[in-house]
Amino acid sequence: MAVKKIGSQTVKLLNPPSIIATASLVGPKEGQGPLGNYFDKVLEDDLFGEDSWEKAESKMLREAVSTVISRADLKNVDIDYLFGGDLLNQLMSTSFAARDLQIPLFGLYGACSTMSEALGLSAMVIDGGFADLCIATTASHFSTAERQFRYPLELGNQRPLTSQWTVTGAGAALLGKHKEGPYITHCTTGKVIDYGIVDANNMGAAMAPAAADTIGRHFDDTNTLPEEYDLIITGDLGRYGRDIASDLLKTKGYQVIKNFTDCGIEIFDPKKQDTHAGGSGCGCSAVVFSGYLFKLLKEKSLNKILLVSTGALFSPTSAQQGESIPCIAHAVTIESKKMN
Amino acid sequence: MAVKKIGSQTVKLLNPPSIIATASLVGPKEGQGPLGNYFDKVLEDDLFGEDSWEKAESKMLREAVSTVISRADLKNVDIDYLFGGDLLNQLMSTSFAARDLQIPLFGLYGACSTMSEALGLSAMVIDGGFADLCIATTASHFSTAERQFRYPLELGNQRPLTSQWTVTGAGAALLGKHKEGPYITHCTTGKVIDYGIVDANNMGAAMAPAAADTIGRHFDDTNTLPEEYDLIITGDLGRYGRDIASDLLKTKGYQVIKNFTDCGIEIFDPKKQDTHAGGSGCGCSAVVFSGYLFKLLKEKSLNKILLVSTGALFSPTSAQQGESIPCIAHAVTIESKKMN
Numbered sequence: 001m002a003v004k005k006i007g008s009q010t011v012k013l014l015n016p017p018s019i020i021a022t023a024s025l026v027g028p029k030e031g032q033g034p035l036g037n038y039f040d041k042v043l044e045d046d047l048f049g050e051d052s053w054e055k056a057e058s059k060m061l062r063e064a065v066s067t068v069i070s071r072a073d074l075k076n077v078d079i080d081y082l083f084g085g086d087l088l089n090q091l092m093s094t095s096f097a098a099r100d101l102q103i104p105l106f107g108l109y110g111a112c113s114t115m116s117e118a119l120g121l122s123a124m125v126i127d128g129g130f131a132d133l134c135i136a137t138t139a140s141h142f143s144t145a146e147r148q149f150r151y152p153l154e155l156g157n158q159r160p161l162t163s164q165w166t167v168t169g170a171g172a173a174l175l176g177k178h179k180e181g182p183y184i185t186h187c188t189t190g191k192v193i194d195y196g197i198v199d200a201n202n203m204g205a206a207m208a209p210a211a212a213d214t215i216g217r218h219f220d221d222t223n224t225l226p227e228e229y230d231l232i233i234t235g236d237l238g239r240y241g242r243d244i245a246s247d248l249l250k251t252k253g254y255q256v257i258k259n260f261t262d263c264g265i266e267i268f269d270p271k272k273q274d275t276h277a278g279g280s281g282c283g284c285s286a287v288v289f290s291g292y293l294f295k296l297l298k299e300k301s302l303n304k305i306l307l308v309s310t311g312a313l314f315s316p317t318s319a320q321q322g323e324s325i326p327c328i329a330h331a332v333t334i335e336s337k338k339m340n
Numbered sequence: 341m342a343v344k345k346i347g348s349q350t351v352k353l354l355n356p357p358s359i360i361a362t363a364s365l366v367g368p369k370e371g372q373g374p375l376g377n378y379f380d381k382v383l384e385d386d387l388f389g390e391d392s393w394e395k396a397e398s399k400m401l402r403e404a405v406s407t408v409i410s411r412a413d414l415k416n417v418d419i420d421y422l423f424g425g426d427l428l429n430q431l432m433s434t435s436f437a438a439r440d441l442q443i444p445l446f447g448l449y450g451a452c453s454t455m456s457e458a459l460g461l462s463a464m465v466i467d468g469g470f471a472d473l474c475i476a477t478t479a480s481h482f483s484t485a486e487r488q489f490r491y492p493l494e495l496g497n498q499r500p501l502t503s504q505w506t507v508t509g510a511g512a513a514l515l516g517k518h519k520e521g522p523y524i525t526h527c528t529t530g531k532v533i534d535y536g537i538v539d540a541n542n543m544g545a546a547m548a549p550a551a552a553d554t555i556g557r558h559f560d561d562t563n564t565l566p567e568e569y570d571l572i573i574t575g576d577l578g579r580y581g582r583d584i585a586s587d588l589l590k591t592k593g594y595q596v597i598k599n600f601t602d603c604g605i606e607i608f609d610p611k612k613q614d615t616h617a618g619g620s621g622c623g624c625s626a627v628v629f630s631g632y633l634f635k636l637l638k639e640k641s642l643n644k645i646l647l648v649s650t651g652a653l654f655s656p657t658s659a660q661q662g663e664s665i666p667c668i669a670h671a672v673t674i675e676s677k678k679m680n
Contacts, residue, residue, distance in 0.1 A: 004469045005420065009444050011470045052661050080345065081529060088657070089429045091449050095532060095653035099666045104349050104529040106457060107653075107668070109431050109449040117446060121461070128468020129344045130351045148657075189421060189444040192435060313435035313447075317428070317488075321392050326439045328447070 004127075007221025009214075010188040016338055017126040018178035020133075023067035024291035025060045027142065027168025030279075033268045039169070039291040040067060046143065046168050053143040054092055060170035060283075061086065061139035062097035064290070068135060068172040079103045079174075080131035083118035086139050087111060087166075087282055088148060093139050103135070112207075112235050113190065113311030114138045115171065115286040116330040120187035122175045123332070132176055139170035140281030149316060150200060162202040164238045164264055164280035165273075171286030173294070182297040186333040188218040192313065194326040200314060203325070204241020204264075204277055207310040210327035211237055212248035215308055218331045219254055226256040230302045233293070234329070235285035235309035236264035238277030263288035285309040293334075303336045344467075347561025349554070350528040356678055357466040358518035360473075363407035364631035365400045367482065367508030370619075373608045379509070379631040380407060386483065386508050393483040394432055400510035400623075401426065401479035402437035404630070408475060408512040419443045419514075420471035423458035426479050427451060427506075427622055428488065433479050443475070452547075452575050453530065453651030454478045455511065455626040456670040460527035462515045463672070472516055479510035480621030489656060490540060502542040504578045504604055504620035505613075511626030513634070522637040526673040528558040532653065534666040540654060543665070544581020544604075544617055547650040550667035551577055552588035555648055558671045559594055566596045570642045573633070574669070575625035575649035576604035578617030603628035625649040633674075643676045 004011050024039045031042030041063070048056040061084070069076060082101065085108035086093040098105040110117040118136030125131045143153060145166040151157045175184070193213050197206035211234050219225065226232060226249075237245055242262045249256050263285040264278030289307055296302040310329040319325075344351050364379045371382030381403070388396040401424070409416060422441065425448035426433040438445040450457040458476035465471045483493060485506040491497045515524070533553050537546035551574050559565065566572060566589075577585055582602045589596050603625040604618030629647055636642040650669040659665075 005471060008417075054657055054661065077348075085449065088655070090451065090653055090655035090658075092653075092655045092658050095655070095666045095668075096658065096663070098668075099532040099534050102531050104531050105668060106461065106529065107449045109425065109447045111430065121446065124468060124470050125464055128464055128470065130464050130468065131345065189446065191442050191444050192439040194439050313430055313432075315428070315430035315432045315435070317394055318430075318432050318436065321394065323436070326435045328435075328438075328445060 009217045010186055010221035012186050013123055013127040013184060015127055016183035016185045017123045017175045018180060019182050020174045020176050020178045021068050021071045022173045022290035022294040023064045024171045024287040025064055025169060026287050030167055030169055030267060033273060035267055035292050039287060053141050054088060057139050057141035057144050058093040058096040061093050061137055062100055064170040064172035065101055065135055065137050068174045072174055076101055076103055079133050079135055081106055081134045083108060083122050083134060084137040085109050085114040087145050110328060111311030111313050112280060112282045113309040113328050113330050114282045116307055116309035116332050119184060119332045120330055123184040123187060126175055134175050135172055137172040138282040138286045140166055140283035141168045142166045145281055159276060160201045161276050162240055164203055164277045165275040166281035167267060167279045167284040169283035169287035171290030173290055181336045182334050183338055184332050185335050186222055188214055188331040190214040190329045192326045192328050194324055196324045198324045200319060203280060203312045204238035205244055206312050206325040207237055207327045208241040208244035209248060210329040211245045211308055211310045214329040214331050216249055216252040216254060226254050229259060229304050229306050231305040232256055232260045233305060233307055234262045236280040237262045237310055238264045240277050297334060297336045300336050305334050307332050307334060349557045350526055350561035352526050353463055353467040353524060355467055356523035356525045357463045357515045358520060359522050360514045360516050360518045361408050361411045362513045362630035362634045363404045364511045364627040365404055365509060366627050370507055370509050370607060373613060375607055375632050378635060379627060393481050394428060397479050397481035397484050398433040398436040401433045401477055402440055404510040404512035405441055405475055405477050408514045412514055416441055416443055419473050419475055421446055421474045423448060423462050423474060424477040425449050425454040427485050450668060451651030451653050452620060452622045453649040453668050453670050454622045456647055456649035456672050459524060459672045460670055463524040463527060466515055474515050475512055477512040478622040478626045480506055480623035481508045482506045485621055499616060500541045501616050502580055504543055504617045505615040506621035507607060507619045507624040509623035509627040511630030513630055521676045522674050523678055524672050525675050526562055528554055528671040530554040530669045532666045532668050534664055536664045538664045540659060543620060543652045544578035545584055546652050546665040547577055547667040548581040548584035549588060550669040551585045551648055551650045554669040554671050556589055556592040556594060566594050569599060569644050569646050571645040572596055572600045573645060573647055574602045576620040577602045577650055578604045580617050637674060637676045640676050645674050647672050647674060
């Protein structure tokens with residue numbers, strides 16, 4: 001068998017699965033941001049016709065999956081597996097969406113790293129010959145995340161400048177054996193890294209070491225350099241986290257400056273939108289990839305990117321018990337052409 | 341490429357990965373149950389030297405993984421991936437254990453179905469050539485689950501007879517390309533099924549339809565009959581759930597009576613241990629498999645089993661919002677010999 005595992009944490013896909021189509025839905029605030037025109041649907045109201053934000057989040061995920069299926073002229077029964085997750089306890093959004101979708105589900109939890117975790121596993125399962133078509137999907141919602149992880153919104157707490165704004169949005173990507181790109185060519189799976197950050201309003205600083213670890217490992221394993229990528233884009237480190245990750249990568253011998261950004265930085269305009277350090281939430285990298293990056297790869301404005309969704313495995317319970325925030329980042333290389 | 345996907349929800353592993361070794365730790369109550377002698381370690385105190393039950397649960401998971409690694413004369417760096425999860429919000433046990441273990445992590449949430457989800461994904465990733473060695477692991481703890489999903493233990497609430505007792509325990513299975521069995525030969529991935537049960541103290545009834553759906557699908561897909569299995573064992577339906585699943589399977593044309601049991605039924609003695617309908621929790625099928633079934637497969641007292649971990653994707657938030665309990669079940673066929 002040809003070598004698929006390269007280095008310590010990376011696999012190379014020998015017949016790289018294609019990303020056939022994507023879909024994205026976002027809330028009103030995300031629709032007003034710099035990428036607003038790229039998303040398939042901008043909700044007028046973040047309740048999306050439901051009677052709770054949690055149900056709205058679940059409906060967004062379901063709609064993202066349904067949209068990507070119909071866009072590819074397929075039916076739900078054609079999809080082998082759904083790889084998905086969200087930030088809510090017990091994956092409430094994904095579980096309820098999957099109940100309606102009736103597609104076999106692998107439930108994932110990687111906090112905001114879930115999109116690249118789902119893309120990586122989908123790609124491996126297809127390349128391994130176990131599935132023809134998989135969907136990777138995640139969602140998040142500002143109002144559900146705030147009340148689950150921080151404070152009731154009704155309190156109107158002031159937000160420090162290091163805080164990030166959880167993206168209201170859902171993205172879905174359909175993967176399969178397909179002639180046209182873009183293709184997932186490599187996956188680097190992260191370890192849990194924890195530098196001792198305890199501030200739930202500074203997730204960027206908490207996640208930056210995990211991002212730097214996975215990105216550095218990816219370059220080591222694939223024997224590539226940052227300049228070989230048109231874009232290296234983390235999930236949601238925000239401004240401060242991006243700078244810390246950049247500094248940490250420098251200590252590993254990698255200069256990532258010009259082509260290194262973050263989905264959380266791209267999605268909002270911090271001056272006009274009062275979003276402080278940037279966007280976050282597992283919907284953030286999901287919609288920035290599904291809505292924006294996929295289109296640039298499709299039209300070949302981008303030819304090779306490293307998408308690195310980053311997750312703070314933050315638990316209110318562990319925080320109350322005095323623990324710091326363990327973090328993880330998973331990376332996938334996405335290329336517009338197959339390079340074998 | 342040979343056909344790996346058979347039927348609608350099942351894959352056949354062409355070079356079935358072997359389960360090289362397992363490890364199991366349980367709490368004092370589980371140690372006093374009918375399977376007590378099979379487990380590697382019985383804790384004297386369910387705090388396991390920690391200052392919270394959550395930290396104890398995480399330590400159990402970490403110890404299960406470390407034990408299985410040393411049992412196979414390996415080191416942490418030899419393991420390609422950890423596929424794991426638990427019941428705690430944000431996978432607190434798994435996340436913190438993985439921080440110490442420093443093995444690349446795919447975090448999974450499938451509630452009590454997580455063990456077979458992890459076994460199935462590990463098997464596919466190995467058979468697909470992406471990894472040499474993976475560990476599937478889960479843990480649960482009575483005291484963490486009760487206070488997260490139901491009531492504070494201090495209230496001393498009375499438990500209805502349909503309620504189940506969350507197993508305090510952690511199990512880990514090391515999978516790889518190995519000469520000796522047992523082997524994982526098939527995986528059937530479940531859909532989310534919800535028949536409208538709303539009672540958080542009757543998880544067996546909620547999960548039974550999902551179990552019956554996956555088991556029936558497995559027989560359909562593999563063209564096998566129940567009598568071809570030495571044992572068909574669900575994760576934690578308990579007594580009532582097992583009977584409901586058995587009835588539902590009858591309506592699908594499958595008679596599963598003699599060789600159909602449940603990990604939750606096997607682990608406790610309901611008369612002596614006051615555990616009502618049986619055990620539950622994602623540690624339940626993990627320790628019953630890792631501690632007990634694995635040994636019977638190894639010594640060939642069992643030659644072919646269908647392990648069907650069952651998960652109630654129950655969320656306190658969704659319950660408060662008037663929703664019923666969506667459930668899922670994943671099945672893996674484990675055989676002592678390769679049958680190709």
